[in-house]
Amino acid sequence: TWDTHTCLPASPTEALPFPWHSGLRLQALLRSRCPSVLQPPSHPRHPLGDQAGMACWHPGVHFPSSLTICLLSLLAPLFPVLSSFPLSMLVGNSVSLPIPFSLPSAQVQIAIIWRRNATILAIGNLRPNFTVKVDPSFQSQFSVDPVHGNLNISDLRTVDSGIYSVEIFPLGSIAQKGNITMKVYEEVGNVSVVPPSAEVIEGNGLVAFNCTPVHGFVSWTKDGHRLGDNPRYVRSSGYLQIRDPLRTDAGVYSCTISNPFGNATGTANLTVYYGPETPTITASSSEQDSSAGSFVLVNSTVNLTCLAPSNPPAKIYWNVADNMDRDVPSSPVLQLRRVQLNQGGVYSCLAINQKTGLQFRNSRRINVVQAPSGVTLSFQ
Numbered sequence: 295t296w297d298t299h300t301c302l303p304a305s306p307t308e309a310l311p312f313p314w315h316s317g318l319r320l321q322a323l324l325r326s327r328c329p330s331v332l333q334p335p336s337h338p339r340h341p342l343g344d345q346a347g348m349a350c351w352h353p354g355v356h357f358p359s360s361l362t363i364c365l366l367s368l369l370a371p372l373f374p375v376l377s378s379f380p381l382s383m384l385v386g387n388s389v390s391l392p393i394p395f396s397l398p399s400a401q402v403q404i405a406i407i408w409r410r411n412a413t414i415l416a417i418g419n420l421r422p423n424f425t426v427k428v429d430p431s432f433q434s435q436f437s438v439d440p441v442h443g444n445l446n447i448s449d450l451r452t453v454d455s456g457i458y459s460v461e462i463f464p465l466g467s468i469a470q471k472g473n474i475t476m477k478v479y480e481e482v483g484n485v486s487v488v489p490p491s492a493e494v495i496e497g498n499g500l501v502a503f504n505c506t507p508v509h510g511f512v513s514w515t516k517d518g519h520r521l522g523d524n525p526r527y528v529r530s531s532g533y534l535q536i537r538d539p540l541r542t543d544a545g546v547y548s549c550t551i552s553n554p555f556g557n558a559t560g561t562a563n564l565t566v567y568y569g570p571e572t573p574t575i576t577a578s579s580s581e582q583d584s585s586a587g588s589f590v591l592v593n594s595t596v597n598l599t600c601l602a603p604s605n606p607p608a609k610i611y612w613n614v615a616d617n618m619d620r621d622v623p624s625s626p627v628l629q630l631r632r633v634q635l636n637q638g639g640v641y642s643c644l645a646i647n648q649k650t651g652l653q654f655r656n657s658r659r660i661n662v663v664q665a666p667s668g669v670t671l672s673f674q
Contacts, residue, residue, distance in 0.1 A: 393472060416432075420440075479554065481555065501543070503533070510557070512532055512554030547562050572604065588672040595630065595631050600612070603645045609648065613644070640659050
């Protein structure tokens with residue numbers, strides 16, 4: 295489908311119509327029956343946001359026109375794209391985004407479009423007559439410099455972050471496009487870390503930390519060391535989750551929020567309750583230099599030590615023969631002073647963790663012997 299519009303020279307020496315044509319394929323402009331074309335066929339189409347300020351063109355004669363027609367073509371523009379480095383800005387400030395390439399000479403007619411991502415912000419002619427219009431929904435914050443074409447933005451907000459693109463369409467020359475990536479940050483502020491609200495038991499459930507406010511890049515450390523990759527760790531924005539926590543996960547966790555305008559750190563402590571493990575019982579005697587093993591001498595002082603890794607430390611109960619005997623003092627070390635022959639037997643210790651609700655028992659036999667007169671016994 296072809297649209298034909300008629301334009302005439304501003305001061306024609308003869309009445310000569312110049313038809314306008316627009317279509318999906320620029321090659322069609324070369325059709326011999328067209329005495330004039332929209333623009334030289336070697337140039338890409340002029341998609342001023344799907345609208346363009348066009349000029350009629352005739353071999354040997356060039357007459358600018360102010361007529362604006364709507365192009366139905368949805369083809370991508372064929373022009374070079376220049377990108378600038380990312381721009382960091384602070385909320386509440388103002389910025390002027392420049393065109394990231396050189397403009398043609400001042401005598402060249404130029405149309406311009408400013409976009410943020412896919413949204414058109416401003417569109418119109420930059421030269422010779424400035425007719426750029428800012429979309430009504432952005433007029434309170436955005437404006438276009440009538441001389442240089444810069445996009446001015448006031449009272450920046452975080453939603454103003456994005457990729458800003460500017461396209462210019464010099465009449466009779468190739469179009470150009472440039473991109474500027476801008477990220478708008480808030481002040482980092484005071485950072486705090488909310489620890490898990492419930493007591494953490496080893497191997498049970500999920501542990502969650504919440505770091506707020508998140509106004510930048512988030513990094514986590516544990517006991518001053520960077521938190522490495524671990525399939526049990528899940529990090530998302532200001533959240534850190536630990537699946538099936540282990541005792542080795544206990545420690546001080548720090549969350550640091552940083553952006554180009556500052557940084558701040560918050561900390562929280564994680565306590566993991568675990569155990570007890572199955573106790574181990576060791577015996578030592580005042581009459582022997584090393585571990586007493588299963589044999590001790592009568593009248594010696596014997597120390598029985600019950601070890602059961604646990605957090606908090608397990609409550610230890612000792613008994614002999616009767617497993618329910620709680621009369622023996624609850625202490626990891628049971629001391630038998632001047633042990634007698636009748637004190638030999640099986641000693642048991644019971645370890646109980648009141649936080650985890652777990653308890654384990656272990657036993658050990660102690661044999662009390664008396665050395666014959668004049669004989670020194672040595673136990674290995």
